[in-house]
Amino acid sequence: MSTPGPERVPSTVKVGKTTGQGKPPTGKPGANRPNATKPGGKGRKPIAPVKVAGGRNWGPIAVAGLVVVIAGGIIGYGVYASVQGSRDWTDKVAEIQGVVNYRAQKNALIDDRTHKAGPLTYVTSPPVGGAHNQTWQNCQGDVYTAPIANEHAVHSLEHGAVWITYKQGLAADQVATLQKKVEGKDYMLMSPYAGLDKNVSVQVWGYQLKTDDVNDSRIDTFISAARVKASMEPGAACSSGNTTSDPVSAAVSDGASSDTGS
Amino acid sequence: MSSDTTSLDAAPASGEVPARHRFGYAALALLLAGIVLGAGIGLVVPRFRTPADDSVEAGFLRDMSTHHAQAVEMAMEAHADSITPAIVTLSADIATTQQAQIGYMQAWLRDWDLSPTGGEQPMAWMPDAAGSVVDGLMPGMATPEQLASLRKATGKDLDVQFLTLMRAHHLGGIHMAQEAENLSDNKDVDWLADSMVTAQQGEIQLIDDLLKQAQSG
Structure with missing residues (x-):
């Protein structure tokens, strides 16, 4: 850093960083700002205490203050409006009583997003995430009348779908109520679920709501907050998925094509 | 410590003209307020213009x-x-x-x-x-x-x-x-x-x- 040899002549100091390539820095950092001192003088004259003559000029201060207050109000409103409008969907879900947030648990088995062939086991019932089959379950408002493979359904959750499951044997009129929430809507699918502990369980990736009442208003609130928003892969589709209710085969590669119709 | 300072010309010494300064502060405050106001409007208006x-x-x-x-x-x-x-x-x-x-x-x-x-x-x-x-x-x-x-x-x-x-x-x-x-x-x-x-x-x-x-x- 410091230069050996004879004292450097200060007149060679360049202001700014334009040139100086190859020349070692000649001064301490900050020493090359233009300084207004004449040789001999100390850096600054001691500033004489400024006596403000007379009273303060309150007029401009009041005007400026008022303007700042108004501006602050406008900004405040703007921030409030954008925060309200763009409130994250997870905040809306967090307000729904009874929704379990599995994302917060940081459970590696639930967070696992890898593709695995063959039957898989899941931490929760019904599953809300975890490794899954490479084929997703078609979720274009599909209403399945028999239980479907978890391995495919979890992949649909990853794509942003809401999966409504209901206890097998639920009364037909209650199933019809649920069906109304699903049919014609993409990123929705429903199916009966064996051994469900409540009448209805609604899940997106990492969140689950269970209830015994198909008319529970929390179901609709949950759907409208999380559908599509819950996607781990924005833009991933619900079409071209598996449309059967068959379990995944134990074969090396499931590869169940969606459109074999078998 | 500043032995190697350049000998550029002196700027006017500070703190000598309080009246002009007060005017300067007011102008600066107004300018800042204007920027703040503009930013505020810019923040709010698009929300009224998108569907x-x-x-x-x-x-x-x-x-x-x-x-x-x-x-x-x-x-x-x-x-x-x-x-x-x-x-x-x-x-x-x-x-x-x-x-x-x-x-x-x-x-x-x-x-x-x-x-x-x-x-x-x-x-x-x-x-x-x-x-x-x-x-x-x-x-x-x-x-x-x-x-x-x-x-x-x-x-x-x-x-x-x-x-x-x-x-x-x-x-x-x-x-x-x-x-x-x-x-x-x-x-x-x-x-x-x-x-x-x-x-x-x-x-x-x-x-x-x-x-x-x-x-x-």
Whole structure:
């Protein structure tokens, strides 16, 4: 850093960083700002205490203050409006009583997003995430009348779908109520679920709501907050998925094509 | 310590003209206030200029995303299973175009800080369309039974089913896009809706030709 040899002549100091390539820095950092001192003088004259003559000029201060207050109000409103409008969907879900947030648990088995062939086991019932089959379950408002493979359904959750499951044997009129929430809507699918502990369980990736009442208003609130928003892969589709209710085969590669119709 | 300072010329010493300074402070405060005010306006105004949650634009983008998704689904079926080269090409065209358009529509909703999905019934944005939704399906959409049949079909049967379903689907979609164009004055939405109308009307002509070939061949 410091230069050996004879004292450097200060007149060679360049202001700014334009040139100086190859020349070692000649001064301490900050020493090359233009300084207004004449040789001999100390850096600054001691500033004489400024006596403000007379009273303060309150007029401009009041005007400026008022303007700042108004501006602050406008900004405040703007921030409030954008925060309200763009409130994250997870905040809306967090307000729904009874929704379990599995994302917060940081459970590696639930967070696992890898593709695995063959039957898989899941931490929760019904599953809300975890490794899954490479084929997703078609979720274009599909209403399945028999239980479907978890391995495919979890992949649909990853794509942003809401999966409504209901206890097998639920009364037909209650199933019809649920069906109304699903049919014609993409990123929705429903199916009966064996051994469900409540009448209805609604899940997106990492969140689950269970209830015994198909008319529970929390179901609709949950759907409208999380559908599509819950996607781990924005833009991933619900079409071209598996449309059967068959379990995944134990074969090396499931590869169940969606459109074999078998 | 500052032995190596340059000998540039002296600036006027500070703190000598209090009156001018007070004026300077007031001007600076006003300038800052102006910047703050401008930023505030800039922050608020766009929120009044982008479509609202219950707007025609938001309703159209959401519904058309769902409508398109089914077209993609049917086109992917035909693309995978048809053995007619012209239909393989047509279905690829439909699937890729409409999936990309879904991306536009979803991105705009996101830009506007609106949910990608809505709480209203399908077609609520379109006047006098209440009766057009059957079992949650918008005009032109295939029923689950028709889709199941399409998935099973092969050969000429597949071609005819696909072309027939897609023809109806396009007619429903064109009608929605035309209505959106009439009702909306958002230039992005109008532009996309207009491109849908033009492209799908063109495709209907092609579909009609291919249907004739499939039925005669």
